[in-house]
Amino acid sequence: MSEQKLLRRPIAAAKQLNEMMRDYFYRMDRISKGEEKGQVAWCTSTGPAELLQAFGFVVHYPENHGAILGTRRVAQDYIPLANSIGYSPDICSYLTSDVGAYLKGETPLSQAYPGIERLPRPSVLAYNTQQCRDVREWFEFYGREFGVPVVGINPPRGMEEVTSAHIGDVVQQIKDLIPTLEEVSGQKFDIDRFREAMRLSRECSELWGYVLGLSKAQPSPWTFFDGCIHMGPAVCLRGGQEPVDYYELLKQELGQRVEDGIGAVENERFRIYWEGMPIWGKLRALSEQFSELDSCVLVSTYCNSWIFSAFDESRPFESMAQAYTEIFINLSEPAKEAYIEKLAADYKIDGIIFHDAKTCPNNSNSRYGMPQRLEEKLGIPTLTIDADLNDLRMYSEETTRTNIEAFVEQLEESR
């Protein structure tokens, strides 16, 4: 019914991205197999990664593995296994799919990277519960399985803003991790290594923030769906040099698009904000549907959550405490609302889509009346999609498609 249009504008830097991620997974595999010296630590996605790196650990992120299970659309094959050992289908589907895959002795990494048979064995696991309690339960499971220490930070939650009292508490918790990490790694804590990891992480974070900010251009040079893929280095490799180099490259490519007025969506008519988790198994389908509808989903709380503006190597403990405690998911409802309000204005947004993820209440912000309040404040419509980050059994294809189409029809009417 419509003429053929470009549904996805490929990003050339993706080649380097793929190579970098491949090298990262193979390196952990070699260490795990004893073919390369080193140790692997498992860390939550916004856990104290830089501290682990200061001890020489290469860091594996189970949430990243969860997202891979989701993207490959196999999560729902593994979730029932975790359910059968007592992990409810209502809790985090990253946790249940990852644990299920572990129980079955499988990982999608095997298909992507021949020779990798299982995830790298951890020497220690470190969490930060500023996101949710699920990450801790998840890590405790693996701590029992592997018989290795599980350490973590349990910061205050739901603040209006992070105060010096909060910082003091979290700094102490970070410092309390050191004795265990020294013991496991066999290395004394070296503050200069910690500072160096923090410096590189800050650089990564600044560049990541910069490339995300390019979406303020009209048309936007890339989409939220692209961002979900290209955030890999900011999540998994921050604290090293590789992501800094990578985002420099991406910055040039996307900057050129902005200069040339080239949009990710061929005919960008509507600019949309995505609030909440990605639906990993539907990134491509959704990206294409929005393109067909001349709509660009170009800003999200999710991708922005890996911008840690507070990082400062001259105050490594305090700034780490600040940055990881003040992330969006850990804020109060009014603070979250103000955050979205600001981004919606900065990016000239026409409408907001809230993803109510069945198994992720902590990152589903439509549940306490926020969409209605924002509609009133911003004078733009919102849509809530009921789905899940990983469990596609919670996803109704036709209902979601129709909702999105009707939403764009609504935006059209308000023009």
Next chain:
Amino acid sequence: MDEESKLNGRYYGGVDCGTTTTKAVIIDSSGTILGSDVRRSGANLLESAEEALAEALEQAGLERKDLSLIVATGFGRRSVSFAQETKTEISCHSRGCYHYYRDALTIIDIGGQDNKVVKLDASGRKTSFKMNRKCAAGTGAFLEEMAYKLNIPVSELEGLARKSTAGTELGSFCTVFTATEVLDRIRGGERVEDIVRGLFISVAKRILEMEMLSGRVVMSGGVVAHNPIVAEIVSERAGVEVEIAPHPQEMGAFGAALFAVESRSTEEIREDTLSVSRR
């Protein structure tokens, strides 16, 4: 139909390919319905759409080639390959209802497997819309399932509910659990009439939890077409007046046909016709 009208291409088709039934409506450019049809969607959506349109055209005394444009809507809209354009059922029910009321409206559409509540401002623009979440409890499919479990034809539900003296309040959200609850209550001696009214109360409650009803409230869709008692219960429960739209079941198809009249493609056809006649 006079030949001049036909040549000017003033007839339009709307096809609403729903999960349960397929509806077709033929209108002229003023929105007058010339023919319509409702039939089961079955497994072959395109075939049902073809048949529904053929029947509506026959009633109108027209042929397919007489239609300037066909717009498809509903769950199966993308299967209607002969339609030139598609629109969601959310927009089509809204457009159809607005045609009759020209007012700020809350439109409630209860369909075979989904419920919608759409709010329009006085100029007919959507200000918000809600669809039922993943579960189809409280839709037409729920009533069909319950009728089956109670061994009562669906067409008799309305009559039975009207004989009720005390509506039963059913507790479950889930269609399957509701069936168990219903059977349990029958065993407990409750009257079928009261239970059937309870089913309609259940449908109304699902609507009321979706959105606050405000302004002028209009209902459309197959469920209210065959069971107007639902509108009465929604009205009682919400404390607002609830009107049933004209031809509620065909409202989606009618709205689709109105979109055909307003379509840019139609505009282009008109332009072409004008430029031909100017030559």
